[in-house]
Amino acid sequence: MLGSLRILYSLLTREQRNKLLRLQILIVIMSIAQILSVLSIGPFMAIVGDIERLKGQGVLADIYHASGISNPLDFLFWLGVVVLAILVSAALISIYTTWRMCMYGAKIGVDISSRLFDYYMRQPWLFHVQGSSSTLTKHISQECQRVSLGIIKPVIDVNAKLLMSSMMALTLVIYNPGVALFGLLIFSSSYFLLYVTVRRKLTNNGRSISRIQTLRYKTMSDGFGGIKDALVLGRGHSFIERFRQTSDDFARVNGITQLLTQLPRYAMELIAFGSIIFLVLYLLSVHEGDLGKMLPIMSVYALAGFKILPAFQQIYQGVSSIRSNIAAFEVIHDDLMASRESSGNDQQQPEETHVPCHDDVACHRLTLNIGIRLSNIVFHYPGKDEPALNGLSLDIPANKVIGLVGASGSGKSTAVDILLGLIYPDNGQVLVDGVPLPEVDKRAWRYTIGYVSQSIFLSDASIAENIAFGIAPEAIDESRVKKAAGLAYLDELIASLPQGLATPVGERGIQLSGGQRQRIGIARALYFDASILVLDEATSALDGITEKQVMNAIHAFSGSKTIVLIAHRLATVSQCDCIYLLSDGRVIDQGRYDELAERNDTFKRMAKLV
Numbered sequence: 001m002l003g004s005l006r007i008l009y010s011l012l013t014r015e016q017r018n019k020l021l022r023l024q025i026l027i028v029i030m031s032i033a034q035i036l037s038v039l040s041i042g043p044f045m046a047i048v049g050d051i052e053r054l055k056g057q058g059v060l061a062d063i064y065h066a067s068g069i070s071n072p073l074d075f076l077f078w079l080g081v082v083v084l085a086i087l088v089s090a091a092l093i094s095i096y097t098t099w100r101m102c103m104y105g106a107k108i109g110v111d112i113s114s115r116l117f118d119y120y121m122r123q124p125w126l127f128h129v130q131g132s133s134s135t136l137t138k139h140i141s142q143e144c145q146r147v148s149l150g151i152i153k154p155v156i157d158v159n160a161k162l163l164m165s166s167m168m169a170l171t172l173v174i175y176n177p178g179v180a181l182f183g184l185l186i187f188s189s190s191y192f193l194l195y196v197t198v199r200r201k202l203t204n205n206g207r208s209i210s211r212i213q214t215l216r217y218k219t220m221s222d223g224f225g226g227i228k229d230a231l232v233l234g235r236g237h238s239f240i241e242r243f244r245q246t247s248d249d250f251a252r253v254n255g256i257t258q259l260l261t262q263l264p265r266y267a268m269e270l271i272a273f274g275s276i277i278f279l280v281l282y283l284l285s286v287h288e289g290d291l292g293k294m295l296p297i298m299s300v301y302a303l304a305g306f307k308i309l310p311a312f313q314q315i316y317q318g319v320s321s322i323r324s325n326i327a328a329f330e331v332i333h334d335d336l337m338a339s340r341e342s343s344g345n346d347q348q349q350p351e352e353t354h355v356p357c358h359d360d361v362a363c364h365r366l367t368l369n370i371g372i373r374l375s376n377i378v379f380h381y382p383g384k385d386e387p388a389l390n391g392l393s394l395d396i397p398a399n400k401v402i403g404l405v406g407a408s409g410s411g412k413s414t415a416v417d418i419l420l421g422l423i424y425p426d427n428g429q430v431l432v433d434g435v436p437l438p439e440v441d442k443r444a445w446r447y448t449i450g451y452v453s454q455s456i457f458l459s460d461a462s463i464a465e466n467i468a469f470g471i472a473p474e475a476i477d478e479s480r481v482k483k484a485a486g487l488a489y490l491d492e493l494i495a496s497l498p499q500g501l502a503t504p505v506g507e508r509g510i511q512l513s514g515g516q517r518q519r520i521g522i523a524r525a526l527y528f529d530a531s532i533l534v535l536d537e538a539t540s541a542l543d544g545i546t547e548k549q550v551m552n553a554i555h556a557f558s559g560s561k562t563i564v565l566i567a568h569r570l571a572t573v574s575q576c577d578c579i580y581l582l583s584d585g586r587v588i589d590q591g592r593y594d595e596l597a598e599r600n601d602t603f604k605r606m607a608k609l610v
């Protein structure tokens with residue numbers, strides 16, 4: 001547990017550590033204020049018990065004489081006011097410190113989740129292809145929250161309470177060593193024994209919570225993601241049942257953890273009451289019933305107990321909470337460490353050269369003069385022996401339209417992912433006007449390419465926001481949106497909608513047809529007027545007439561844009577300047593449509609010519 005906390009501390013930035021130090025100083029001030037407030041009650045009670053002592057010897061009598069107040073009761077009143085002022089000041093200092101502690105804990109929690117989101121968003125395509133988005137979401141929302149509320153906040157609380165109770169205990173020992181040591185020994189050993197008994201259970205429960213939460217998130221993600229199939233195939237009940245079962249487990253483990261965390265409160269209340277009776281009997285026998293001597297000691301101990309006992313309980317609860325949530329930190333530990341390393345690397349080697357420029361898009365765009373060459377590309381997906389691409393070579397001349405065709409699984413989408421720079425070949429290289437892709441400015445490459453994927457993701461936003469995907473609503477250029485929408489034949493649809501471009505599309509575009517979604521995807525690729533367009537099965541959901549219109553619009557760019565089309569329907573690529581026929585991850589033939597249709601049997605079969 002301490003090792004994990006040390007790692008957590010090492011993840012703090014320099015500024016966060018400085019803040020923690022300032023917080024520590026504030027906690028010391030709070031503890032001193034608390035002690036003063038407890039001690040201030042002693043003299044007041046001493047006078048209440050024996051007001052005659054103001055006329056005798058001692059510090060209180062000296063202060064009484066120096067105050068110029070003639071009536072002892074008036075003096076007692078003003079002493080009460082002073083004690084109250086000390087209590088109020090201590091309470092105000094405590095409120096302020098608690099506020100700073102809460103803000104600090106919450107800020108670190110938010111910072112950790114932002115750091116993770118940033119890290120995941122920067123991960124390469126393969127990382128996302130192999131992982132599960134529901135797990136990443138759970139890490140960022142659930143586990144980070146557990147780390148924030150279940151570890152960081154308790155660490156700060158435990159630290160504050162530990163400091164306050166140790167200082168208070170030390171003061172009590174100085175005030176009256178016998179009673180203080182006896183009380184402290186009873187309470188601390190009881191808490192320690194309880195903690196040692198339950199700590200293993202707490203750790204195991206923490207791990208179970210992480211595991212169960214993963215299952216719950218996955219079930220929700222699968223259920224909502226596949227809601228149509230679940231409804232049609234009548235599988236909804238299976239998701240509901242799985243969720244209910246895991247939720248029951250979650251409730252049971254969570255309930256036990258909370259019980260174990262709160263358990264000692266009742267035991268300690270019993271011990272506290274027993275101790276008060278013991279203290280009264282002890283003081284009665286030592287001071288022979290002299291209230292003037294007994295009252296201040298009893299008041300100081302009662303008030304100290306009133307402060308220390310909840311502090312003990314909070315320390316116990318805090319340590320239990322840390323132990324039961326340390327599993328959440330273990331789950332995100334590797335990613336957090338990696339995020340720290342990658343942010344360190346980013347500073348040393350900026351991924352993208354940033355040239356100051358007024359028009360971000362225009363200034364960060366490449367002009368393709370010769371073309372792109374994929375040269376002898378070999379690529380294996382991780383964990384697969386069979387290569388997805390096996391010596392693939394092809395040329396994409398500048399401002400020409402080329403088609404990639406081939407059976408399902410022949411490697412077309414993988415070839416495009418390599419071209420986009422989403423994945424890196426094991427062998428071979430991509431040359432852009434003769435320059436290897438890794439040496440090309442990534443930012444420029446992204447602005448140069450417009451891409452329409454097989455499955456277009458639409459966010460739960462307006463049509464305009466989906467066309468200008470990822471751009472803040474206030475930064476969207478409406479003229480670009482309109483132009484792109486026109487080129488993708490969306491004009492008619494937009495004109496028919498009461499809110500036009502501002503019409504919401506629903507989650508994942510559920511309120512649109514498959515063809516409308518695809519046209520929004522095409523408009524998205526055209527928003528930045530990219531000079532290279534890559535369309536992966538981009539028109540498969542369009543009806544024949546709309547597809548022809550969209551393809552005509554795309555072919556109209558021939559001569560001014562470089563276009564790569566992937567299609568199963570060969571009619572889609574019939575106008576291409578060159579078609580590459582892929583099989584088993586390599587090009588097996590190439591040529592114009594008529595040439596391939598005449599000489600290649602596979603192509604003929606695909607075109608249903610034989």
Ligand SMILES: Nc1ncnc2c1ncn2[C@@H]1O[C@H](COP(=O)(O)OP(=O)(O)OP(=O)(O)O)[C@@H](O)[C@H]1O
Nearest residue numbers: 129381384388406407408409410411412413414415
């Ligand atoms: N994420 C992945 N992990 C592992 N293997 C993959 C992954 N994506 C694709 N493959 C494999 O790589 C090979 C090429 O797939 P790819 O998607 O490039 O083919 P494709 O020609 O685009 O197919 P389709 O026309 O069906 O889209 C296939 O054998 C496929 O199973």
